Amino acid sequence: HKPISGVSSGCQQGGCLTCSDYNGCLSCKPRFFMHLERIGMKQIGVCMTSCPPGFYGTRSPERNTCTKCRSECDSCFNKNFCTHCRAGFYLHLGKCQENCPEGMVRSDAQRECIL
Amino acid sequence: SERPVLRAIIKVTLLKHEPTGKPLTLEGVFVGGSAGKAEGKLMQYHPLSLCNTSEDERQESDFITIVKLEHRVHHCLPLPDKARMALDKGAQAVIFDIRNDASAAAELQEVDSLPRPVVLVEDNNAKELMDLVNKNEEAKVVIEIKMEPKWPHYD
Numbered sequence: 001h002k003p004i005s006g007v008s009s010g011c012q013q014g015g016c017l018t019c020s021d022y023n024g025c026l027s028c029k030p031r032f033f034m035h036l037e038r039i040g041m042k043q044i045g046v047c048m049t050s051c052p053p054g055f056y057g058t059r060s061p062e063r064n065t066c067t068k069c070r071s072e073c074d075s076c077f078n079k080n081f082c083t084h085c086r087a088g089f090y091l092h093l094g095k096c097q098e099n100c101p102e103g104m105v106r107s108d109a110q111r112e113c114i115l
Numbered sequence: 116s117e118r119p120v121l122r123a124i125i126k127v128t129l130l131k132h133e134p135t136g137k138p139l140t141l142e143g144v145f146v147g148g149s150a151g152k153a154e155g156k157l158m159q160y161h162p163l164s165l166c167n168t169s170e171d172e173r174q175e176s177d178f179i180t181i182v183k184l185e186h187r188v189h190h191c192l193p194l195p196d197k198a199r200m201a202l203d204k205g206a207q208a209v210i211f212d213i214r215n216d217a218s219a220a221a222e223l224q225e226v227d228s229l230p231r232p233v234v235l236v237e238d239n240n241a242k243e244l245m246d247l248v249n250k251n252e253e254a255k256v257v258i259e260i261k262m263e264p265k266w267p268h269y270d
Contacts, residue, residue, distance in 0.1 A: 020215070022183045022245045023161050036161045040251045043161045062189070065163075 015047030028064065033057045035066040072096040085111040121150040122261040123234045125210070127157070127244070130253040141243055142261065143210065143234040147195065147226035153208035153258045155179040159248045165200045166191035179256045180206040183245055184216035194219055195226040198233045208232040208258050212241040232258050 015032035016025040024044030028034050032047040035055065051057045051066035053075050058065055069075060072089045073082035073096050085096035090106045092113040100106050100113035107114045123145050126138040145151075155177035162185055180201045184194075192200065194211070201209045213219040213235050220235055236244060247254055 018187055020183070020185055020187075022159075022212075022249060023185060023188075026162075026185055026188045034163060036164045041156070041158050041253055042248055042251050043159050043164060045161050045163060063163075 015049065016045075017047075019045070031064070033064045033066050070096070087111070121145045122263075123150070123232070124259045124261045125234065125236070125240070125244075126257040126259070127247065128255050128257075129247075130156075130255060133255065138257070139243060141236065141240040143236040143240060144220075145260070146220075146223040146233050146235055147198070147229035149229035149231060149233045150260050151232045151258075152260070153179060153232045153256075155207040155256060157181055157244070157248065157254045157256050158206075159183075160201060162188045162197075163191065165197040177207050178205070179208045179210065179258070180204075181210040181212065181244060181248060183212040183214075183241075184219050186216045186218070194222045195229070198223070198226075198229060202229070202231050202233075206231070208234065208256075210234045210236055210244065210256075210258075212236055212245055214238070214241050234258060 015028050017027040017029050019025045025034065025047045026045060028047035032049060033051050035046045035048050035051060036043055037046050048066070054069055055066040056069060056076050056078050058067055067079070069082065070079065072086050074084040074086050076082045081094040082091060082096045085091050089096035089098060090100055090111055090113045092100060092104070104113040104115055123143040125141040125143055127141065128136050128138045156179065158178040158180055160180050160182050162182055165182065182201070198209050208231055211219060211233070214237055223233065223235065
C-alpha cells in the first residue's frame with residue numbers, strides 16, 4: 001500500500017490505523033479511542049486505549065472518540081456524570097455544584113458534599 | 116453569473132521575531148463570498164475536531180484556524196459547515212490546506228454568506244504554513260484581499 005504523500009499508513013503509534021505528517025492519527029484501530037491533543041498551536045490525533053483525565057470515551061460504529069468533560073469536572077464517566085470536581089465545586093449525585101443541598105456540607109478535601 | 120475569484124494575501128510573522136520581523140507573504144483563494152481582512156494567531160485544528168460542538172478548549176486571544184484536510188478522513192460534516200463551526204468556535208478566519216483533498220475547492224466555491232474570511236491554500240503556500248505548524252512556531256497571520264493591478268483603459 002503506497003502511502004500517499006504526506007499520509008503514511010504505517011503509523012508509529014500503536015493504535016493508529018492511518019495517519020498524516022501534519023494531523024497525526026486520522027483513524028484508529030478497533031477499540032482504540034481517537035483523542036485530539038493540543039500541543040501549543042498544533043492539534044494532532046492520538047489513538048489511546050482509554051481517554052486521558054478530563055475526557056470520557058464515546059463508542060460509535062464509525063469512530064470511538066474522547067470528548068471533554070464539562071468544564072466544572074476534573075474527570076467524568078460521561079457528559080452528565082462527573083466523578084471528580086474542579087476546585088470550587090463539590091460532587092453530589094454525579095454533578096459538580098458550587099453549593100451543597102440542605103443538610104449536607106462541602107468537603108474541600110474531597111470536593112464533595114458530605115453529611 | 117460566475118462570481119470573480121478573489122485572491123488572498125497571507126502575511127505570516129513569527130511571534131518570536133515581532134515586531135521587526137519581515138513577514139512571510141503567501142497566497143490563497145477566498146471562498147463563499149468571504150473576502151475580507153482578518154488577523155490572529157495561527158492555530159491548527161485536526162479535521163476531526165470540527166465535527167460536533169462539544170465543549171472544547173476556548174482560545175484566549177484572536178486566532179486564525181488552519182486545517183489540513185485529508186480525503187482519507189470521512190467528512191463528518193460538509194466543509195461549509197466545518198468552516199462555520201470553526202468560526203463559531205471564535206476563529207477570526209479559517210484556512211484550509213486542500214493539497215490532500217481535491218474535491219474541497221469545488222465544495223467550498225459554491226457556498227454563500229460565510230461570516231468571516233475562509234481561504235483555500237495549496238502547493239508551496241500550504242506547505243510553508245503547515246511546516247510552521249509542524250515546528251510549533253507560534254505565528255501571527257494577517258489576511259488581506261490581493262489587489263489585482265488595474266489595466267489602463269485602451270480605446
